[in-house]
Amino acid sequence: MVKKRTCIFISGYGSNLRYLINNSRNQNFPIKICLVVSNNKKAKGILYAKKNSIPYLIINTNKRNFENIILKELKKYKISLICLAGYMKIISKKFINAFGKTIINIHPSLLPKFKGLNTFKRVLIDKEKKTGCTVHFVNEKLDSGTNIVQKSFFIDKKDNETMLKNKTQKLEHRAFSEAIIKIFRYN
Numbered sequence: 779m780v781k782k783r784t785c786i787f788i789s790g791y792g793s794n795l796r797y798l799i800n801n802s803r804n805q806n807f808p809i810k811i812c813l814v815v816s817n818n819k820k821a822k823g824i825l826y827a828k829k830n831s832i833p834y835l836i837i838n839t840n841k842r843n844f845e846n847i848i849l850k851e852l853k854k855y856k857i858s859l860i861c862l863a864g865y866m867k868i869i870s871k872k873f874i875n876a877f878g879k880t881i882i883n884i885h886p887s888l889l890p891k892f893k894g895l896n897t898f899k900r901v902l903i904d905k906e907k908k909t910g911c912t913v914h915f916v917n918e919k920l921d922s923g924t925n926i927v928q929k930s931f932f933i934d935k936k937d938n939e940t941m942l943k944n945k946t947q948k949l950e951h952r953a954f955s956e957a958i959i960k961i962f963r964y965n
């Protein structure tokens with residue numbers, strides 16, 4: 779199997795990155811993680827890249843040409859898939875077009891509900907019965923591309939924001955890999 783050369787974008791803890799790294803060790807898993815990009819030099823996720831000898835790029839998004847710097851690295855590492863795994867920066871239309879290949883994102887809500895930030899807080903305020911996570915293709919509009927995988931759970935009356943986050947992330951760790959298998963297994 780020829781694995782898709784993949785770059786994971788992160789901003790923080792990197793638990794999704796960790797699961798993707800573990801799964802990508804399986805010879806039947808369709809991606810090889812060749813690069814990690816972080817817009818936060820303190821992101822804990824960078825440690826997973828280091829531990830697993832995966833090249834990483836820490837990018838200063840205050841630089842005017844930061845997207846060009848990333849594009850250059852993507853080219854250098856022959857990347858054909860980008861996974862946004864907790865990358866808290868909006869990807870520009872120009873970047874999407876220049877990359878020209880698949881970009882997928884994981885979002886902690888049942889899209890199209892609760893696009894954007896503070897999802898858990900809004901889920902509780904709106905007294906939702908269910909919540910979960912979505913892996914979707916990235917297009918020019920925020921959290922709006924076609925869904926690939928969605929996983930949900932029923933909200934307990936006692937659930938607070940932290941509990942919702944923990945339950946959602948547990949589902950995310952399976953959903954991301956399932957989405958990757960779904961889109962690439964037969965390619």
Ligand code: GAR
Pocket residue numbers: 788789790791792793794795823863864865866884885886894895947950
């Ligand atoms: C994940 O829960 C992901 O859904 C969320 O950030 C978290 C990153 O966790 N992404 C967004 O909110 C994007 N809008 P991780 O760093 O432990 O993988």
